[in-house]
Amino acid sequence: MDVIKELIIQAATIGAIFNYRTTITKGSETPLAIFCLGLAASYFCRFVLPLRFNPTNPFTSEFARRRLQHTKGKGRGNGKLDRADLSDMYGTEHTYFNLKLDPDTMWENCGYWKNANGHFPTACRDLFEKMLTVSGALDNEPTSILEPGCGCVEAALHMLSNRPQNLVNYVGLNINKIQAQFCQERLKDWQSEHGKPAQTQTLRVFKADAAQPETWSNEVRDTIHSFMQPSASISPEKAPARKWLICVDCLYHFRAGREKLLTYAKEEFGTSLVATDYLIKENLSFVERWLLWATLTGIQIPWWNRLTKQQYIDLLVRCGYDRDSIQIIDITEHSFTPYADFLSAQTKKWDEIGGSMAAIRPFVHWGYCLRYWGWAGTLRSVMIVAHPKK
Template sequence: MLSLLFIPIAIIGLATGICWAYGFQFQFPSLHIPNSVSNFLIFACGAVFVPSVKRLFTLILRSKGRVWETDNGNGGVVYGLEHGRLNLELPPTMWMNMGYWHKNAEGQNTTKTLADASKALLGEIFATAGFPLDRSTTPRILTPTRTLIDLGFGCGDQTLYLMDESVGTTLLSSPSDLINWSLPARSPRTSSVNPKRGVLNSSTNEIGSSTTPNYIPLFDSYIGITNNDVQCSYARERVEAREDMNQHLRETFDGRRRTRLFCADAAAPEKWSEELRSSVLINGKWAKETWVLALDCMYHFRPTRWEVLSYAARVLHAGFLAFDLCLAEPKHVSLAQRWMLRFLTKMMGAPWGNFVTVEEYKKKLRDAGYTDIVIRDVSDSVFESLAQFLGEQDRGLQRIGLGLGKLAVAGKLFGWWGRSGIVRGVIVVARL
C-alpha cells in the first residue's frame, strides 16, 4: 500500500522535471514564494523523480509477475530471478510439433520436453509405418536405398535427427557398410541389394557383427521443403555446421549433396523451381523407395493438402507419412463449436477446407492412388498433454521474467481440442 504513494510522487517528479527543463518555477499568483524556496522545491522533486520512476516501473513489472525482488535493504531491485535466463542453454532445440506425450496414471506428463515429445511423435509415425526402430532385435539386412522428401521441416531438428542421429539406424562394422533397416515384407522391393552398400552374407542375409560405432541414417538422401525463409536459413546453417563435424553427412551421391533444404511452398509442386523439381525427381530415380513426410504441417497447406499428395503418389510414386489434423465426425461437433473452430483455425493460418473427417481423408488418399492406408488416432497422447506442457512452460518462464507470449494462447486451444475431442490428431501412413 505504501508503495502506491510513489505513484503521485513519480507524477509530481515527472511534472517538475518538465517544468525544470522548460525553465519554469514554482510560482502561484496569490502566493509569493521566494525564488530560493521555489528552487529548493524543484531540487527536492527532481531528487525523488528518478527513484520514484524506477520504483513505479518495478511495481508494474511485479504486478505482471515479471519480477520477484529480494528486499535486502538496498532497494532490492538488483537481484531477483531474472538471471535464470543467463542459465538457459543456447542454442535451444527448435522442434515445433505437437508431440507425442507419455503420461503417468494421474495424467501427468512423464515426457518433459518438447524435443522429446516431438521425437516421440516422429518415432510413432515410423513405428506405425512398420519401420523397425528397435536396433537390438531387428535383423540387419540389405535394403533398397531410400529418399525422403520432408515437407514443412521446421528449423532443421528433424533433418538432423533423421539424417544424423540414431533413429532407425544401426551400428555397423565400418562406414562402408551402408545398410538400412528393411521395410516390412509386404514390399517386393525390400529384398533387393543396394550396390553402394556393404557385402551381404547370403546365408544369413545379415552384415557381420559391429565393432566400431557408426550410425547410419534411415534415409540415404533427403530433400526438405519449407515455406519460411528464416527457418530455412537457420536450418541450413545448422546442417552445414553438423556436416563440418561429420564427414559422413557431407558425402554426396551421384555428385549431389545428401541433404538439401529448399524454401518453397510445399503445397504447390507446380510452382517449385526447376532446381527443386529436378532434385526431387533425380533423388526418386536414384533411390529404390521414395517417402514423403509431413510432420505436423499439412493443415496449413493452401488451398489444400490434396495437390501435393496427388503429386507424391502419381509423379513420385512415394509412400506417405504424416502427423495431421482431422475433424471429428459431424455428430460430435455442435454448430457453435464448428463456427468457433472455423474462426480459430483462421487465426492459426489453417484453411478451413483442410479440416475433414478421417473418412474423407481416406477417400482423398484413395483418389490420389494410395491403396494401403492406415490412419491412427493419437489425440489422447497429444492435445491435453501439450496444453499441460505449455502451461507449465509459461509459468516456469514467467518466474524468470520471460513468458510464452502469444504461444500461450495455443495452449488454451489445444486444451479445448483435448477436452472436447472435436479435432483429432492422426498419424497417417499410406502406400501405393
C-alpha cells in the same frame, strides 16, 4: 492489466512508426505530432506506469511489480513485501543470464507426450520416432525422403544421427525463407562436424511452397527427381529402394490444400506417406462448428482444410493411395492436453524471469486452443500411413 498495457505499447509504437514514415514521405507536420504522441504513450506505458510499484528506483520498478504478483498469497502480510525487497536489484531475475540461448535441438511439433515427462524436445523426438516405427520408414532398405514443411530440419538431423545407414536422399521444403536458410546452415554445420555420409546422394533444403508443386523452380524439381535416378557411384544395393513423403504437423497449414502435393508425390515418385494431421469429428453442431472455425482461424489453419476421417480416406484414394493400406491412428490423448500443460508451465516460467508476454502471446493462444480441443473432442490428432496402389 498486463495485456492492456502490452496492447497499448504495441499500438502506440506501430502507430508512431507508421506516422513517422508518412512524415518522411509527405513532409506533413500532423503525422509528426502523432508520431511524438505515440512514442510518448509507448514510453509512458513501458516505464512510467510501473513506477507506482517502486517510486524510488525506476530501474527495478518492473522487478517490483512482478515480485508482488508472484508472491501474492505466499509472503508475509498476504504478499506484501518490505521496501528492501522491492528496491533490491537482486531477486530471481538473473535466471535470464543462465538461459541456454543456443539450444541443442530445434523441434517444432505438438509432440507425443506419453513418456516425455513434460520435456518438449523429448516429446517431439518421440512423435517422430513413432512415425518411423509405425510406418517402417528407414527399416532395412535404402530410402529417399521428401519432407515438406521441414521446419528447422531437426527430423533430418535426427535421422542422420540415429539411422544414417538407410538414408540415401533427403530433400526438405520450407515456405519460410528465414527457416530455409537456417536449415541449410544447420546441415552444413552437421556435415562439418560429422562428415558427409558416403551413401548420401542428396541432402538439401529449399524455399518452396510444398502445397503447390507447379510453382517449384527447376532446381527443386531436378533435385527431387534425382530420387528416381541413383548415381552411378552408388552400388545397386545402396540405391534407394523406397521413397517416403514425411509430413510432420504441416499438412493442415497448406492454404492450397493437401491434394496437389499428395497426388504429385505419388504419381511422380510412387512415395508412401506417413504424416501427422488433424481430423474433425462427424456431425458438428452449429456452436461446435463456430468455435472450431474461431480457433482454427486464430492459428492460421485454413477452414477449408478441415476433414473427417472418411473424407481423409477418400482424399488419399483420389491421390492414388491404396484404400486397404491406409492406417489412421488416434494420438489425441498423448498430444493436445499434455502439450497445453507444457505451454502453460513454460509461460509461467517465462513470466517469472521477466519475459515479455507480447513475445509469446501466440503460443499462449495456441495452448488455449489445444486445451479446448482436448476437452471438447471436436478435433483429433492422428498419425496416418498410406502406400500407393501397386
